[in-house]
Amino acid sequence: MLAKSHTGLVNVDLLRPYTVDGSCRDLAHCRHGPDAGAATPYHGKESLANGDMEAGMELFVEYGDEWFADREWKFGVLPLSDDFLDADELIQDFYETHKTAFQTIHDDHDIMTNLQDRWDGILMNQKDEDEGLVMALPTDVRDMDEVRQTGSARHSVPNVVRSLEWLDEHGICLDNIEPKMSSSVVGQRGAFATRSLREGQVIAPAPLVHMQRHFLHLYQEERDKSDPQLVSDQLLLNYCYGHANSSLVFFPYAPIVNYINHSPTVPNAKIRWSQHSSYEHANWTHTDHKSVDDIMKHDAAALLMEFVATRDIGKGEEILIDYGPKWQDAWNTHVQQWTTPSDAETFFPAAYWNENESLILTSKEQIEHPYPSNVVLLCFLQRKIQEMYRVDNSTTIGPQYIWEPHDDDHEVMDGMGNAKKCEILKRSVRRNDGDDDERSYYGVRVFGKEDRSWIVAGLPREFVEFYDKPYTSNQHLRHAFRHEITSREPRNVWTVSRRVINSQRRIWFIYRQGHFKWRRHFLSRPCHSGGTQQWGQQCRIVGSIFLGCQQNGCLK
Secondary structure, three states: OOOEEOOOOOOEEEOOOOEEOOOOOOHHHOOOOOOOOOOOOEEOOOEEEOOOEOOOEEOEEOOOHHHHHOOHHHHOOOOOHHHHHHHHHHHHHHHHHOHHHHOOOOOOHHHHHHHHHHHHHHHHHHHHHOHHHHHHOOOOHHHHHHHHHHOHHHHOOOOOEOOHHHHHHHOOOOOOEEEEEOOOOOOOEEEEEOOOEOOOOEEEEEEEEEEEHHHHEEEEOOOOOOOOEEEEEOHHHHHOEEOOOOOEEEEEOOOOHHHOEEOOOOOOEEEEEOOOOOOOHHHHHHOOOOOHHHHHOOOOOOEEEEEEEOOOEOOOOEOEEOOOHHHHHHHHHHHHHOOOOOOOOOOOOHHHHHHHOOOOOOHHHHHHOOOOOOEEEEEEOOHHHHHHHHHOOOOOOOOEEEOOOOOOHHHHHHOHHHEEEEEEEEEEEEOOOOOOOOEEEEEEEEEOOOOOEEEEEEEEHHHEEEEEOOOOOHHHOOOOOOOOEOOOOOHHHOOHHHOOOOOOOOHHHOOOOOOOOOOOOEOOOOEOOOOEEOEOOOEEEEEOOEEEEOOOOOOO
C-alpha cells in the first residue's frame, strides 16, 4: 500500500486479509486446472482508522520501532514511539514549571533568553542519554506552546494536513477502479470502473518497485550449495511488468491495479509511463547511457506508470489490458503441458474447511477422522487472555481461562497477532438467549512459547480458523504458471535498463527533508475512529498518494 509510517503518528491499523485461497475456482477441486497457483490466495486486505482524522490528513501505518531502529545505518538516529511520548511529557513539565514566563515570552526578550538558556541545558543533558528523544523536542522555546498543544509527533511533520485544493492540484485519482469477481476470467477477480471514463483518461497510477528478474528465482535447497537447482519463480513475478530483452521487472503497488486482467482481443486500456505534471517523465529521454546497475543503485521506488483508457469505458465495466504475445504464448504452452498433480483429488485448502466445517472435530475425533496434513488450527484470543497468560505462565500445563464476550470482540479477528496455534479438547453446542440458531463452543489448548500452553474454555466457533501450513498452498506448486506481464507498447517502454529518472526531481513522491522521508498519503474527508478503509471501495482516493473517506464508507 502507499501509506507510509511515522513512529509517533500511526493513525491506521492494517487488518489481515479476509479472503484466503480466493484464487481457487472450486475449493473442492483447487488443484485441477492449469491456473492453480497462478494467482494470490489473499484478498480483501482492509485498514481501520484508529482515531478521528480531519480532512486532508496524511495516513500512517505502523512499521514498528524495530523497523526504524534496524535501519539506523540508513536513516540515522530517529525518534521512536516512546521518544515522542517522553517528549510530550517533558515539554508539559517544562511549560507548567515556567507557565508565568511563557505568558510574556513574546514580549520580553530577557525572559525569552532566560527560558532558552534553561531549555538548552535540558537538551544538552538529554542528548548524552537519548539522542532520539532530543530529536523529538523543539529547539526554540518560542515554539514550546504550539508543540505542547499539537504534540511533538505532529509538530515533526508540519504539512501532515494538506488542503483539499492542494490535493486537487497535486494528486492523482485512485478510486476509478474497484475489485469484483471477474467477468472475463472464471473464478478470479478483476478491476472494474467505479465511474464512466473517457478515452485517453488515466484510470489509475501505479508506482513501481524495480528489481532484477533473478531476485524472484526459487532454488531447490541442496546440501551442496555450490550448484543450486532453479525450480521456479516467486508468485510475485505474475504481477510484475517487464520485457523479454530486459533483466529488470517492475512491480506496481498501487491499490487495485494488480486485479487488471488480460484480453488479447478486446482490451480497453493500456499502460504507459506517467504523463502527470508532477512526474519528471521528460528526464528519461536524455539518459540512455544508464545501465541496469545504475538503476539498481536507486533504493527508492522512483518510477511511475499509469493505466489509460483506450476507449470510453462505462461504469461497472471491467478494465482489461493486453499482457502481450510473449505472455500469451507462455500461457498457451503452460496449458498444453499441464498435468494434474497426483494429490489433486485429496488436496483441500484451509479455505475449504473454513467454509464447510461448521463443527470442528476434537483431538480424539481426529484420531479416526484426521484433517489433512496441509492445514493447522489457529485460535484468535482476546488480548485480555493473552495478557493474563503472560503474567501467569509458571506451569507447563498452564492456567485455564474462560472466554467471556466483550464489545470489542470484533477486533480480535483483525490481526494475526491474536492468532495462536491450538488443539480442540472439547466441543459443546447450544442456543443462546435471543439466537435463532445453535452455535458451537470449544475448549482449546493454546500453545505458547517454550512448550508452554494454556486452556481456554467457551471459545466460539468464529474465533477458530483453519490455516494452510507454510509451503503447502497452491502458490508453492513446482509447475505453477509464472511469467511477467509484457506489452505491445514500443520496446523502449520496458527496456528500462537504458533509461532512468533524474533522482533529484522526484516531485511526485513529495519528499520532505528531515528525519522521515515518505511518499505522502492524505484523507480528503474527515474519518472517525473505526472507519474501515477498503482501498478503492469504501474510501475515495483523490490523489496518487491521498486517501479520502466517503460519508457512506469511512464515516460511521
